[in-house]
Amino acid sequence: VVSPLKMVLCWKIIEELYMKSIIITGASAGFGESAARKLHAEGNSVLLLARREDRLKKITDELGENAQYYVIDVSNRKEVEDLFSNLPAGFKSADVIINNAGLALGAGKAPDVDLDDWDTMVDTNNKGLMYTSYFAAKLMKPLKKGQIINIGSVSGETPYPGGNVYGATKAFVRHLSRNLRIDLHGLNIRVCNIEPGAVSESEFSNVRFKGDDKKAASVYEGWDSLTSSDIADAIVWTINLPERVNIDNIEIMPTAQTAAGLQIAKDQ
Ligand code: 8X3
Secondary structure, eight states, X not given: OOOXXXXXXXXXXXXXXXXXXXXXXXTTSXXXXXXXXXXXXXXXXXXXXXXXXXXXXXXXXXXXXXXXXXXXXXXXXXHHHHHHHTOXXXXXXXXXXXXXXXXXXXXXXXXXXXXXXXXXXXXXXXXXXXXXHXXXXXXXXXXXXXXXXXXXXGGXXXXXXXXXXXXXXXXXXXXXXXXXXXXXXTTTEEEEEEEEOOBOSSSHHHHHTTTOHHHHHHTTTTSOOBOHHHHHHHHHHHXXXXXXXXXXXXXXXXXXXXXXXXXXXXXX
């Protein structure tokens, strides 16, 4: 007869073997929060990163054991460096990083935009991604294992009116993902770029329209857009595939959304 103690020990060993340690940026809301919740529910250890401590604390308190948080602005190189030099126990050889932090600010056509918004988008969507990817790759390279999941956007594939610098930052995400995949080739490190289309039920639209809730909500009125949970499902699926499988790129659109095609101005 196997003693209860031995059974618990066996269970712990099995858990250790299959449980992954996963770092998630932009984890205080949206896809990041949803992915953190789903991955944690599957028995993984999660480290949630974002700027808003109150949100992070609330989520990790709800999740309990195996959920930790760290307050950080990913666009601050020093803060990212400090985090990676002092990663909490259990994350020093992290299996996965989900680079989800990012935002769209404004939807106006160039040049009728706020230049500060362009700066902020480049700082977070590109420089933030650059810093976290750099340090994650440094951590994973000697371990010869790991997975980097970046959150791009369909706007990085397809231009649209008012997309301007937001779309350009997401094209950077796509190209950096492809280039990292090549640089890390042979090291057993997976790199994936997930490109969502229009997603409601997240703060994304409110941030884009700077707190104008009515305008933000009107984008998603009367049709069935994606939810954060749909994107989190894709993230979880990508992680759970066998290590031999690398999903290089996924574009995920709501059924009701497609690219618009070319246009001609006759009376200019
Ligand atoms: C945002 C995609 O379609 O909402 O990344 O502009 S969309």
